[in-house]
Amino acid sequence: MKISIRLLLTLSVAIVLFVVFMSMLRPAEPLNGGSEYEVRVVNGFTNNSSLPLVIWCASKDSELGGRALQEHDDFSWRLKTNIWGTTHFWCTMKWDQMRKSFDAFKASRDAYRCGTARKCSWLVKEDGFYFSNDEVNWQKDFPWY
Template sequence: MIKYTLFLLIASSLFLHATSCILAKYHVYIASNLPTNSPPLQVHCSSKDDDLGYHTLAPGAEYQFSFCENPLATLFSCRFLWNGNDKGFHVYDAKWDHNRCIIGNRHGVCYYAVKPAGFFFTNKYPPKELDFLCGWDNNNKYFAC
């Protein structure tokens, strides 16, 4: 009986862990809304555990990644290089007091559009309206945008 109870406990734990991502999955989108004739946007995103690599986005292109949140520790930062500009900031931080990416209770979208004027944001995909987040105005590599 103890072995059976232990088996059920472990199986239930594994099942809950496997399905928890369905309830707390996030999608980050980065769109290059730069002029057609401009240089490509260079993007490098990473977390403490995952280096998502370097991506080159032509004007009009989009890059996206998804993850399951650890509510105490998930943090993704991206660095953006374009036309002599260099900017980096956290695109997702589980410790934000008011998580700008949340839709509903437990999942969300972080949509960033990169334009010559700077960075725009919405938590909807596909985006309908974008809010100005910050400009390219300094060369600090990582700070809150």
């Protein structure tokens, strides 16, 4: 069976285009998972010096514990995603009578939105929770209630 050079060239170009297209759909990650991220939660309240923002964070595999954050204090940690893409950390926040639990990191949601620097930052303010991947541009994700 004789294959023409034109057919081989066409197939080669198609394969290269397919590989380039697929690489643009998802950032490259090791086959064994293991992408590292930094998660940071910042107290963005303007005046809570007498009443701290209390935070407690965990995953199904580890408990990060709790902290009492004064104005501009932060709580941060590094994590490594698992091979299944199911890494999930949640936090419970409490300030005065308000209490809110939220997903601080969820691989299925944050693998893309945390950006190429893989930084996932939260700013907790009186009116809600703000997300940023550069700590310059903040977007309100949800309110306390």
